[in-house]
């Protein structure tokens with residue numbers, strides 16, 4: 001079996017969850033992966049300080065798309081306060097595959113976008 | 127039947143990196159468009175210079191300093207002669223990016239004003255876009271783009287139409303595109319540009335390493351390239367310019383070496399080419415580049431081009447065997463430089479490069495510093511395989527096998 005391109009990664013890549021537009025939405029952000037020009041945006045609907053629903057849009061590699069898809073399931077229902085605290089390890093652990101230094105930004109792009117929408121902080125998750 | 131035409135070079139043994147093993151495997155390097163590997167003679171020249179001839183240039187009277195001076199100037203002679211230029215109008219920079227910035231700054235700020243236009247093309251590298259954006263924003267000028275057609279080529283009629291508008295001061299364009307591979311008709315373009323009273327700047331970063339370049343017949347006012355793609359070391363680029371233009375221009379960077387004399391409040395400029403070489407130049411790097419172009423001349427640039435064209439033709443032929451693969455740029459190897467950018471249906475270019483690496487094959491993926499072009503092509507990114515003098519048909523075979531294996535991983 002492939003270390004990186006596990007079945008579930010490819011499954012999420014081919015049929016990503018929570019992709020599309022969400023209108024109306026309360027928060028949004030759009031980010032690029034400077035490495036490859038990939039683009040990922042998010043629409044978030046908030047209720048009682050929590051992410052009620054969200055949708056990603058854009059294009060990217062298997063790692064970035066699968067990471068966004070997997071994260072989207074966890075993010076639903078999470079309080080904005082908790083979202084602001086999420087770090088790189090959270091995402092990498094969730095992804096469950098060995099991510100090389102060059103592919104790290106692919107994996108973290110979705111968290112960067114979501115944190116940007118929620119907190120306005122556009123830094124790469126550390 | 128041999129897959130590639132008879133006229134192939136066999137020089138891999140000259141490049142020591144190919145003796146290295148990566149997890150027991152040979153290096154299959156198809157990324158020469160990004161940077162070339164270096165022959166032993168260049169590595170030796172760098173080491174020999176640092177070991178035996180190192181001193182700063184231009185100011186020393188002792189014998190060692192004179193040796194360093196002579197080595198640096200001899201490198202300039204070799205580099206100039208390699209492309210049919212004069213040594214005094216051949217300026218060493220850090221890379222082609224700095225050379226283009228030099229023109230945008232020194233020539234551009236004196237000659238481009240409000241209401242003027244700078245014309246570039248949709249196939250430019252960011253190095254030949256961003257300096258013009260900054261110049262135009264600063265001067266209130268407009269930046270216009272020549273379109274790339276569906277074959278990945280420019281149209282001379284469109285160039286004529288742009289020039290006829292009468293506001294174009296400079297046209298800056300790539301000799302060979304680093305994404306499409308397109309070889310632009312430089313001589314025909316510079317003739318039209320000159321006739322319209324505009325200035326031409328050609329980005330030869332991809333051209334000089336792979337084809338004979340004769341500045342006399344190309345007719346460009348400025349021609350810039352970068353050493354590390356032409357078998358030379360990193361840290362050295364080259365700018366050639368027409369003497370009258372260079373003489374009129376103010377310096378780009380200022381400081382030591384570029385002055386004739388310095389007063390408390392002012393300074394006067396050194397003669398060409400030193401006026402544009404502020405500070406200690408890349409001495410060892412220039413020496414290395416001199417040996418690199420000597421090595422290329424030894425192979426014969428027509429043989430280099432024949433070798434790489436044959437490999438490119440073979441690559442184009444083999445790549446289309448991969449289901450879902452689409453190559454961008456001119457369809458015939460005749461009309462393109464030694465590279466192929468492509469997309470593979472169902473697999474993102476980043477993953478394509480990762481999967482190629484599983485087969486031990488080094489290719490590049492991304493926007494190749496040409497985001498406007500990517501937008502025109504309607505893709506976010508491509509994968510790119512590019513060949514150099516040391517590549518062989520078996521490298522292309524390895525790429526195709528890796529791509530097919532990659533499709534299986536993705537269940538395609």
Ligand SMILES: Cc1ncc(COP(=O)(O)O)c(C=O)c1O
Nearest residue numbers: 221222223251253304331332352
């Ligand atoms: C066409 C072209 N122009 C400019 C550059 C920039 O070269 P450098 O980074 O050496 O300045 C490159 C290489 O990346 C290129 O392919």
